[in-house]
Amino acid sequence: MIEMLDVWKGFHSHKSGAQHVILRGVHGRIRRGDQVGILGRNGSGKSTLLRLLSGVENPDRGVIRREMSISWPIGGAYGLQTITSGASNARFIARLYGTPVQQTQDFVEEFSELGRYFFEPVNTYSSGMVSRLLMGLSFAVDFDCYLVDEALSTGDARFAAKCQHMLQMRRQNAAMIMVSHNAMHVRQYCDTAAILRNGMLEFYEDVDEAIAAYQGL
Incomplete structure (x- = not known):
C-alpha cells in the first residue's frame, strides 16, 4: 500500500x-x-x-x-550515469535492486535494441537511444x-507498442x-x-x- x-x-x-x-x-x-x-x-x-x-x-x-x-517514473533519467555505458547502468540497477546482474544486463540489452552502442558511453547516444535505454532499465526490475x-x-511506433505491451504484462x-x-x-x-x-x-x-x-x- x-x-x-x-x-x-x-x-x-x-x-x-x-x-x-x-x-x-x-x-x-x-x-x-x-x-x-x-x-x-x-x-x-x-x-x-x-x-x-x-x-x-x-x-x-x-x-x-x-x-x-x-x-521511478518509467522512462525517467533518474540516476542515469552518462559517462558510463548502457551495460554499466544496467549492472548498477541490478546491484541496487538485488536482481541477477547478468540476467538484468541481458534484458536491458535485448529490450533497448542498441546493438554495439549498449557498450558505449551513454553521453555518445542520441536522444532516441537514451530513451530506449531508459525504457529497458525501467522494465528490468519487477516492482509492486x-x-x-x-x-x-x-521512439517509433513499433518500439512504443513494445513498451506498451510490456507495461500491460x-x-x-x-x-x-x-x-x-x-x-x-x-x-x-x-x-x-x-x-x-x-x-x-x-x-x-x-x-x-x-x-x-x-x-x-
Whole structure:
C-alpha cells in the first residue's frame, strides 16, 4: 500500500522570490493491484506528485508511507550515469535492486535494441537511444507499483507498442499510477481515476465520471 497523508510541496521562485505551492494537503491511498489514472492540466503538479511517490523528492510537509516497492517514473533519467555505458547502468540497477546482474544486463540489452552502442558511453547516444535505454532499465526490475508519466510513446511506433505491451504484462501483477492530461490514455489503462487541481487530489471510483469532471474544468 502507498498512503499520502496531508502532503504539501512547493518551490521557491528565483525570479519573484515567492513560494509557489504545487500540492496542498494531498490525501490518498493506493493498494496492491490498483490501476489509478491521475488527470491534470499541464503545470498542475502531476510529475511532482510522481517524484514524491517514488522518493526522488521529499514533501515539504506530510507523510508518504510505502509498503510496497515502487518504480521511478518509467522512462525517467533518474540516476542515469552518462559517462558510463548502457551495460554499466544496467549492472548498477541490478546491484541496487538485488536482481541477477547478468540476467538484468541481458534484458536491458535485448529490450533497448542498441546493438554495439549498449557498450558505449551513454553521453555518445542520441536522444532516441537514451530513451530506449531508459525504457529497458525501467522494465528490468519487477516492482509492486509502476509509476508512469504520460503515455509510453518512446521512439517509433513499433518500439512504443513494445513498451506498451510490456507495461500491460507487468501491471497484471502490480499496481500502476499513471499521470496524464490525456483522458483517453487513462481510460485505456486505468480502473479508477483522480483529478489533480488547485493542489488537491480528488478520487473517483468510476473512470468515466472522472473524465467527465476533468473535461468540465
